[in-house]
Amino acid sequence: MKKLFYLICSFMVFVVILACEKRHVDDNIPEASANFSRDGVYEIVFYNIQKTYTDTIYVTNASFNFEQSQTVNIVLDEAALLAYNNTNSSNNLLLPKEAYKLEVNQATLTKDQRSVAIPITFNSEVIESLVDRDQYLLPLQLQANDGSKIGKHNLIFLKPILKEAELKLEGSGLQEFLYQDLQDEQTITLQIASQFANEWEINYELVVGQVVIQEYNQINNRILVPLPSDAYTVTFPDKMSAGTSSVPVEIKILKSKIPDGVYSIGVELKSASLGDAPIHITGDKFAVIRINNGKASVRNSRTTWSIKSFNSQGASDAPTKIYDNNFDSFWQPAWNDSHIGSKTLPYIIELNLGGTSTIEGFEIWRRPGKYASDLKMGNLYVSNDGVSWKLASKFDLGDATVTTVGPFMIYCEKVNAQYVKIEITGSNRSQTSNCAEFFTLK
Numbered sequence: 001m002k003k004l005f006y007l008i009c010s011f012m013v014f015v016v017i018l019a020c021e022k023r024h025v026d027d028n029i030p031e032a033s034a035n036f037s038r039d040g041v042y043e044i045v046f047y048n049i050q051k052t053y054t055d056t057i058y059v060t061n062a063s064f065n066f067e068q069s070q071t072v073n074i075v076l077d078e079a080a081l082l083a084y085n086n087t088n089s090s091n092n093l094l095l096p097k098e099a100y101k102l103e104v105n106q107a108t109l110t111k112d113q114r115s116v117a118i119p120i121t122f123n124s125e126v127i128e129s130l131v132d133r134d135q136y137l138l139p140l141q142l143q144a145n146d147g148s149k150i151g152k153h154n155l156i157f158l159k160p161i162l163k164e165a166e167l168k169l170e171g172s173g174l175q176e177f178l179y180q181d182l183q184d185e186q187t188i189t190l191q192i193a194s195q196f197a198n199e200w201e202i203n204y205e206l207v208v209g210q211v212v213i214q215e216y217n218q219i220n221n222r223i224l225v226p227l228p229s230d231a232y233t234v235t236f237p238d239k240m241s242a243g244t245s246s247v248p249v250e251i252k253i254l255k256s257k258i259p260d261g262v263y264s265i266g267v268e269l270k271s272a273s274l275g276d277a278p279i280h281i282t283g284d285k286f287a288v289i290r291i292n293n294g295k296a297s298v299r300n301s302r303t304t305w306s307i308k309s310f311n312s313q314g315a316s317d318a319p320t321k322i323y324d325n326n327f328d329s330f331w332q333p334a335w336n337d338s339h340i341g342s343k344t345l346p347y348i349i350e351l352n353l354g355g356t357s358t359i360e361g362f363e364i365w366r367r368p369g370k371y372a373s374d375l376k377m378g379n380l381y382v383s384n385d386g387v388s389w390k391l392a393s394k395f396d397l398g399d400a401t402v403t404t405v406g407p408f409m410i411y412c413e414k415v416n417a418q419y420v421k422i423e424i425t426g427s428n429r430s431q432t433s434n435c436a437e438f439f440t441l442k
Contacts, residue, residue: 032063033151034072034109034142041137041157047165047196048128049277054121057156059107059142061114069110070148074102074118077141080155084139095138095160099126102140120158127162134161165279166195167204169269170246172284179293182255190249190287192240192269202240202279204272206249212266216286221390223382224264225413227291231257232265251289258293261360262393262413265289294411296360296441304354308386308419311348312341319349322422322438327405330367330436332374333424344431346378347424352386353417353440360414361441364395365406367434373400375433377426380410382417389421400428405436 037058046053059072078094085092100122107116120138127133138158142150171190192204210226217224236249251265267287272279302323310319312333321329333347334340362380366372377396381389392412397404420440424433 032061032066032068032070033149034059034061034070034107034144035151035153036060036140036142036156037115037153039153039156041159043159043161044122045161045163046122046124047163048124049165049200049274049279050124051277052121052123054103054119055158057118057120057140057158059109059116059118061109066109066111066114068148069108070144071106071108071146072148072150073143073145074105074107075141075143077139077155080139080141081137081157084137084157091135092137092157093132093135095136095158096126096130099123099130099136099160100138100158122160122162124162127160134159136160163196165274165277166282167202167269167272167279168193168195168281168283169249169267169285169287171249172269172287174288174290177289177291179255179258179291182253182258182291184255186253186255188251188253188289190251190267191246192236192249193246194240195282198240198245199242200274201242202272202274204240204279205270206236207268207270208234209266212268212286213264213288215268216266216288217390223390223392223413223415224266224288224290225262227253227263227265228257228259230254231259231263234265234267249287253289253291258291260293260295262290262292262294262411264291292411294361294409296411297409298442299363299439300353300357300359300442302439306352306354308350308352309348310341310350312339312343314339322349322435323351325437327365327436328368330434332367332434333432335432345425345427345433347433349422349435350386351420351422351438353420356384356416356418357440358414358416358442359392359412359420359440361409361411362393362395362420363406363437363439363441364397364408364410364435365437366397366404366408367436368405370403371429371432371434372403372405373398373428375424375435376428378422378424380412381421381423382412382415383419383421384417386419389419390415396426409441411441 044055103119142154170193213224213226232253237247269285314332314334317332319331321331334343366375380392382392383389395410
């Protein structure tokens with residue numbers, strides 16, 4: 001009975017002490033004050049295809065014990081920008097008033113409406129005309145006009161970031177395919193992709209066929225030949241819909257329709273626009289599918305050949321040895337100062353064929369023995385005057401494990417030319433190389 005009495009007394013003492021203890025439940029409730037929902041520098045990104053862009057900041061009061069309404073003004077604070085520059089050793093400029101419009105400059109907060117949206121509209125054309133436009137800030141300050149309290153998050157620096165809207169042809173550039181590697185119906189898919197969050201309907205111009213190959217050749221000094229139009233199809237949507245970031249460009253190749261030789265399919269993303277606002281095309285605007293179905297095997301005569309020029313010769317291994325009909329002799333570049341010309345890649349030999357010759361490919365033989373693989377890769381050019389050169393084909397004979405002497409058949413588009421330039425750009429053994437015999441094919 002005594003134990004029960006003591007227990008009851010102890011419990012009563014505990015209750016009395018607890019009742020006297022100060023309550024802390026309200027300690028972390030913020031006081032009633034107006035704040036921006038964010039502070040510091042706020043970057044607002046938009047694109048030049050938008051004549052105007054509207055973003056939103058918010059004025060809030062998150063206090064639990066907020067009972068009375070509160071009205072605050074949103075005002076420009078140039079002094080805050082000066083202070084910010086001094087503190088951060090920066091040179092930010094005040095955004096000119098022509099570049100923006102503060103749609104609302106006052107906010108009234110109540111217990112039932114604790115957040116008020118403040119829209120701000122930016123003028124893209126004005127901002128685009130600014131020099132060093134990424135240096136501009138718009139400092140906005142909260143001020144109370146009814147004696148109510150302003151919180152510590154009362155200052156925001158809006159930084160408009162105007163970017164150029166861009167489209168990209170993904171899968172662009174030159175892709176090489178061997179005929180034997182193609183499926184009977186080979187499908188290759190490219191993508192026209194926006195480099196921004198697309199909210200609009202975008203028009204674009206995609207060009208296909210011979211005109212593309214002609215333009216590509218002119219820009220890149222190539223001799224590409226368009227694949228006959230009945231050997232492939234190219235399908236794509238006529239525009240990019242709002243809310244989509246890419247559209248497919250599907251190229252379907254019919255293998256049975258490809259003639260002997262080397263042919264190409266050309267696609268060009270020529271232009272794009274949103275209404276009357278142009279959209280920049282970034283990266284390579286051409287996609288070229290080059291298909292090698294070369295079968296030329298007849299060697300052209302070399303009796304009229306001569307060396308037009310060369311930039312390297314080792315010892316007595318002259319470049320004339322590449323057409324002397326001796327597969328055991330070979331040209332090789334200089335490897336010490338007593339030799340002729342350059343000791344480093346690239347090595348160049350220019351041939352005069354002695355007259356116009358029809359060329360559909362090349363045949364390369366390397367030196368015999370363990371150093372055959374020194375000749376790895378390079379470019380083959382053709383010309384009618386020995387001055388203006390066009391790239392006929394690149395070649396890569398493999399790494400050092402490929403010790404085959406030859407023949408290596410390098411095919412190109414059918415062309416008439418009097419001059420051929422061999423440019424050796426890669427070796428499997430430092431800077432050395434070689435060539436035993438070289439032929440043009442028809």
